[in-house]
Each structure stands twice: as C-alpha cells, then as structure tokens.
Amino acid sequence: MEIIRSVDEMVAISRKIKAEGKTIGFVPTMGFLHQGHISLIKNARKENEIVAVSVFVNPTQFGPNEDLENYPRNEEKDLELCAEAGCDYIFIPKPVDMYREGYNTYVEVFGITEGLCGASRPGHFRGVCTVVFKLFNIIKPTKAYFGQKDAQQLAVIKKMVRELNADIEIIGCPIIREADGLALSSRNTYLTKDEREQALVLSKSLKLAKELIDSGMIEVSEIKEEMLRLISTAKDSEVDYIEFVDNYDLKPLNRIDRSNQVLIALAVKIGKTRLIDNMVV
Numbered sequence: 001m002e003i004i005r006s007v008d009e010m011v012a013i014s015r016k017i018k019a020e021g022k023t024i025g026f027v028p029t030m031g032f033l034h035q036g037h038i039s040l041i042k043n044a045r046k047e048n049e050i051v052a053v054s055v056f057v058n059p060t061q062f063g064p065n066e067d068l069e070n071y072p073r074n075e076e077k078d079l080e081l082c083a084e085a086g087c088d089y090i091f092i093p094k095p096v097d098m099y100r101e102g103y104n105t106y107v108e109v110f111g112i113t114e115g116l117c118g119a120s121r122p123g124h125f126r127g128v129c130t131v132v133f134k135l136f137n138i139i140k141p142t143k144a145y146f147g148q149k150d151a152q153q154l155a156v157i158k159k160m161v162r163e164l165n166a167d168i169e170i171i172g173c174p175i176i177r178e179a180d181g182l183a184l185s186s187r188n189t190y191l192t193k194d195e196r197e198q199a200l201v202l203s204k205s206l207k208l209a210k211e212l213i214d215s216g217m218i219e220v221s222e223i224k225e226e227m228l229r230l231i232s233t234a235k236d237s238e239v240d241y242i243e244f245v246d247n248y249d250l251k252p253l254n255r256i257d258r259s260n261q262v263l264i265a266l267a268v269k270i271g272k273t274r275l276i277d278n279m280v281v
C-alpha cells in the first residue's frame with residue numbers, strides 16, 4: 001500500500017492507472033476508520049483492479065460550532081486497517097493543498113439537501129459535494145463507495161453525479177452495526193459508557209417503527225409519536241429530527257404507502273454527541 005500526501009502526486013498516479021486501462025474503486029472517508037469503512041473498502045476490493053481510500057477531515061463540511069478541531073484522528077491505525085483490507089493507495093492530503101490560497105469554487109445540490117441533516121447543518125452538503133467532486137477529479141474512480149449510514153449524503157452524491165454527468169458509478173453499502181444494534185460511527189468515540197447505552201434508542205426506535213409498520217400502522221405522525229416516546233426514555237437525549245421520506249428524492253411522506261421505499265431517518269443528540277441512523281422499509 002502506498003501513502004500519498006500530495007494532490008499532484010495522486011493525480012499523476014491515477015492518470016497512469018487510467019492510461020493502463022485499469023478500474024479504480026474509491027472510498028472517501030474522514031479517517032478514524034472502523035468496520036463500517038472497512039466494509040466499503042472490501043466491496044471496492046472485490047469489484048476493482050485498484051483500490052484507493054482517502055482520509056481527509058474536510059473543513060468545508062463543518063459548521064462554525066461543529067467538531068472540526070476535535071474530530072477523532074488516528075492515522076497509524078487507519079494505515080494498518082487500510083493495508084489489511086487490501087487498499088492499494090491511501091490518500092491523505094493536507095487542507096492547504098486541497099483548498100489553496102484564494103480557493104472559491106463550490107458544488108451545490110439544491111432541494112434534497114434542505115431537509116434532514118441539511119436543515120440543522122447549513123452548508124454541510126455544499127462542503128461534502130465540493131470535496132467529493134474534487135476527490136473524484138483527483139482519483140478518477142470507476143466506482144465510488146458510500147455507506148447507507150449517511151443516507152442523505154448517498155442520495156445527494158448520486159444526484160450530483162447524475163446531474164453533472166460524472167462518469168462514475170456510485171455504490172451504496174449497508175450499515176454496519178455493533179452486535180447490540182448501534183450503527184458504527186467515528187463519533188461513537190465521544191460517548192461515555194452511560195451515553196453509549198442510551199445511544200441504543202436510535203436503532204431501537206427504528207426497529208419499533210418497522211414493527212409498527214409491519215403490524216399495519218400507516219400514519220407517520222402516529223409512528224413518530226411512538227418513536228419519540230421510546231427515545232425520551234434516554235435521559236440525555238434530544239431529538240434533532242425524525243423524518244419519513246421517499247428514499248429516492250427525500251420528499252417527506254405523511255403515510256406509509258406500499259408504492260415507494262420509505263427512508264426513516266433520525267438524528268438524536270446523546271449528551272453533546274449528535275448521532276444519526278436510518279432504515280429503509
């Protein structure tokens with residue numbers, strides 16, 4: 001596995017790989033890797049000749065009061081996990097190299113970025129789209145892998161690629177969870193032992209929603225009420241949102257209707273840590 005820290009060097013390498021006619025599978029991450037990230041890398045490994053992973057805590061996707069400075073980092077372990085998972089290139093650029101002096105170009109997808117996480121994190125998806133598009137131009141992937149964990153991000157990236165005619169296949173990969181249901185996330189490291197226990201209300205409330213739907217409940221407001229009741233049993237919880245939306249265009253739904261895939265997405269703060277989870281029914 002080669003470690004690349006310079007944008008120009010990465011561009012030269014991917015240009016050469018493409019000239020040789022090889023396929024590149026790409027997994028963008030912010031590091032502090034866990035088995036969720038590794039599952040994306042393993043999928044990329046199966047389907048491509050070359051696998052590249054980026055580790056970049058992208059400043060433009062963090063709001064002024066978010067955790068950019070404190071975002072967890074562990075480069076040594078990231079390198080170890082990437083090598084183990086069969087990655088060929090790990091790209092770890094510096095913010096000053098990605099955003100050079102005077103940088104002033106952004107990619108913005110409108111509409112589907114306004115609800116869910118976009119509502120409480122203004123500018124977040126503009127930062128995500130910008131960095132992902134830049135990384136696509138640097139790495140030139142054949143296929144790029146994203147987790148369903150960030151369901152809105154996945155939908156936004158698919159829309160961006162479609163609408164900007166980027167010649168890249170976007171592959172969504174399932175959410176990897178702990179045995180007790182907690183979705184793996186780099187931010188889980190912020191949780192105290194007690195908060196870690198309380199954080200189970202996210203996956204439990206999704207499971208409850210599925211059970212209610214399976215038992216015939218179709219009114220979203222009624223299902224939401226039951227989910228809120230369950231979440232309120234966690235003493236340090238504060239719900240940011242619970243939304244039922246169409247899984248394709250993320251438009252809000254009022255009733256469960258067998259004709260579309262419903263994405264049930266939620267963001268809940270447990271103590272100071274904002275966690276997200278979702279389920280498609």
Ligand code: AMP
Pocket residue numbers: 028029030031035036037039040145146147148149150173174175176177183184185186
């Ligand atoms: P991040 O490092 O948080 O930006 O995540 C990088 C990629 O890993 C994104 O496409 C995430 O959706 C994906 N990812 C993060 N957590 C999980 C998980 N528990 N299961 C599957 N994919 C995940």
